[in-house]
Amino acid sequence: MSVQQLYAQKKMAASDAVRLVKNGDMIVVPTGVGEPPALLTALSEIRRSLLDVKVAQILAIRKYAYLDPDTVDHIRHVALFYGAATRAGGQAGWVDFIPNYFSEIPSLIRRDQMPADVVFSMASGMDAHGYFSLSLAADYTMAAIAKARAVVLEVNPNVPFAFGNCHVHISQVAALVESNEPVLEVGLPQIGPVQEAIGKYVADLIDDGATLQIGYGGIPDAVVMQLTTKHDLGIHTEMIGDGILTLVESGAVTNKRKNYLPGKMVATFALGSKRLYQFMDRNPALEIHPVDFTNPPALAGKNDNLVAINATLQIDLLGQCGSESLGHVQYSGTGGQADFVRAANMSNGGKSFIVLPSTAKGDSISRIVPVLSPGTHVSTSKNDVNYVVTEFGVAQLHGKSAKQRARELIGIAHPDFRAELIEQAKRMQVY
Numbered sequence: 001m002s003v004q005q006l007y008a009q010k011k012m013a014a015s016d017a018v019r020l021v022k023n024g025d026m027i028v029v030p031t032g033v034g035e036p037p038a039l040l041t042a043l044s045e046i047r048r049s050l051l052d053v054k055v056a057q058i059l060a061i062r063k064y065a066y067l068d069p070d071t072v073d074h075i076r077h078v079a080l081f082y083g084a085a086t087r088a089g090g091q092a093g094w095v096d097f098i099p100n101y102f103s104e105i106p107s108l109i110r111r112d113q114m115p116a117d118v119v120f121s122m123a124s125g126m127d128a129h130g131y132f133s134l135s136l137a138a139d140y141t142m143a144a145i146a147k148a149r150a151v152v153l154e155v156n157p158n159v160p161f162a163f164g165n166c167h168v169h170i171s172q173v174a175a176l177v178e179s180n181e182p183v184l185e186v187g188l189p190q191i192g193p194v195q196e197a198i199g200k201y202v203a204d205l206i207d208d209g210a211t212l213q214i215g216y217g218g219i220p221d222a223v224v225m226q227l228t229t230k231h232d233l234g235i236h237t238e239m240i241g242d243g244i245l246t247l248v249e250s251g252a253v254t255n256k257r258k259n260y261l262p263g264k265m266v267a268t269f270a271l272g273s274k275r276l277y278q279f280m281d282r283n284p285a286l287e288i289h290p291v292d293f294t295n296p297p298a299l300a301g302k303n304d305n306l307v308a309i310n311a312t313l314q315i316d317l318l319g320q321c322g323s324e325s326l327g328h329v330q331y332s333g334t335g336g337q338a339d340f341v342r343a344a345n346m347s348n349g350g351k352s353f354i355v356l357p358s359t360a361k362g363d364s365i366s367r368i369v370p371v372l373s374p375g376t377h378v379s380t381s382k383n384d385v386n387y388v389v390t391e392f393g394v395a396q397l398h399g400k401s402a403k404q405r406a407r408e409l410i411g412i413a414h415p416d417f418r419a420e421l422i423e424q425a426k427r428m429q430v431y
Contacts, residue, residue: 003130006170014042017175020150023050026078026115028144029057030122031269033186034137036154038179039120040064047075054078056114058102058139058333060085061184069094080105081333091329102238102336103295106143116144122183123153123168124161130170135162135280135288136183137269142166142290150174158183160280164266164287185273188221188242194357195222197391202309202353203227205387205394209257210351211303213237213340214244215310216271219355223309227252234258236303238294238336240267240286245276255285260302268294295339301346308340308352312379313360315388316372317406317425319397321354321380328375341384345398351387354380358390358414366417368409370424388412406430 001009018039021027027043029035035057043055044065051074055066058080066075067089078096079086089095100108108114121141123132132153134141145151145168152175153168191199199222206212206227211234214220224243227233228250235244235253244265247253255263268291270280280286293299300306312323313331324332344352356367368390372378386398388409395408406425410418425431 003126003170006130007126007176010170010173011176011178014038014154014177015045017152017177018042018046020152020174021050021053021118024052025117026054026056027118027120028109028116028141028148029055029120030134030137030141031058031139032061032137032271033184034122034134034139034141034269035061036120036122036177037062037181038177039152039154040066043075043120047071050074054096056080056098058105059083061186067095079333081335082330083332087331097330099334101334101339102291103339104292105140106290106292109140109143109147116147117149119144119148119151121153122159123155124159125155125157126170127161131167132170133159133161134166134168135160135270138164138166138288139268139291143292145172152177154179156180156183158277160277161282162280162286162288163282163284164289165293166288182274183277186271187273189216189218191218191222191225194391195219198355198357198389199223199226201389201394202355205351206230206307207305208232210234210305210307211236211258213300213306213308213343215239215337216241217311219311220309232257234303235265235267236261236294236300236306237266238268238291238340240265240270240272240276240280242272242276245272245279248279259304266294291336295336297339297342297346300340300343301350303347305349306344306347307350308344310337310340310354312354312356314367314369314372314376315354315356315409316369317409317421317428317430318402319382319385319388319405319409320372320378321385322372322376323379325375325377327373330377334379338380338384341380345384345386352385353387353389354385355389358392358412359417363414363416366413366421368413368417368421370421370428402430
C-alpha cells in the first residue's frame, strides 16, 4: 500500500480520532504550540465519557475545556511546567505536577516512570516518502511515540517541515486529523529600561563566536537585541524564537565557529511568529531534535564558548536560585535552566548567566535575599551558579567563598536594600 493510500485510510474527523483514547490512558502532548487544538478541543467535548484519563505536557498554551475542576475524575492535566493555562489549577490542586529536568523527560517515558499510552501532536504535511515533521516540538514527544499504543497527528500545512530527529512515518500513525488554522503566534515579551540595562551587562560579556542558549522572557530578549553587531554566533538552545531569528537576519548568527554540529542551529521546540515558522520550513541551517539531544549538559557542553542565559525569581546570598516557586507555591518549573547552567560550566570557555531585576512588587521587596523564602524550590544550586546580573551590575560567584559571594550579590542589589542585606549577612557571619 502506498503512503498516500495509508494517509487516506488513516484520515478521520477529530471527533472520531479521540475515541482511540481509553479509560486510564496517559495522553502525551508536546510543548507549547506543538499542542494540537482540534484534537484537544474534541477531547474536551467527550471528557465526561472518559474516566481517569491524564494529559501530560510541559507547557500548555491554551486553556481547553478539559482544564476543568469539575471534570478532573474524567480528565486531569499533568503539568511538567506551569504556564498561564495551568498555574491556577496547579495552585488550587486539581492540576498535577511532576518535578523534572527537561532533558530527562524522555528517560522518564522510556523507563515507564511516566506512562505514554497515546500521543496527540501537531505535524507538518506529509512528504513524498510518508514522513511528517514535528517541527514545533520534538522534545519528549519522539520518546512517547516510540512507546505509545496510538499516535494521533493533527496535520496542518502551516506547520513547517524541519530537519533533524523530529520525523514520524505514516506507518507509525494510528489516526490523522487535518486542520488549516494558522499556527498560534507568541510575541516577544515587553522590554523596559530594567531589562535593557541587564541585557547590556550580559551582552558586553558575550564574545564573537559564542554559542547561545537563550530562555524565554523579557531579559533574555533584551540581551538578544543587543547582540546584532556580534559576529559568527552559534545557536544550541531548547527554544528557537523570534529573538534568534532577529540575530540570524542581522548576520550575527552564522554557526561557522561552532565546534559541535558546526553550521547548524539546534533546538527542541519553537515559539514565535508566522515569520519564524516560515523561516524553519526546510531550512538546512536548522535542526529540531528531542530534548535529550539538545539539553543534557554532557552534550550541550560540547559546544565551546557556550553562553546560557536564564532568569530567576529570587536568589540568596550563597547563590541558590529559586526560579520556579513563590515560597512553597509552584509557579512554573525547572525546565531547562539547570541543564544549560551545568552545560555552560562544562563548556570550554562557557559562561552561564542568571538574570533578574533587583526588586519585585513595585520596588517594595528585594529579589536578592539573605535566605530563600521558606519552602522555595531550589532550581539551580549554589555550586552551579556563576554570573548573576541585575540592572545594577554583574556578580561572578564561581570560585568565591560564602563571604565573597554575599559581598558580590549585595553589590548588585537595589541600593534601597543594601544596608539591610549587609546587616543580615553580618548576622549570618557571611560579611
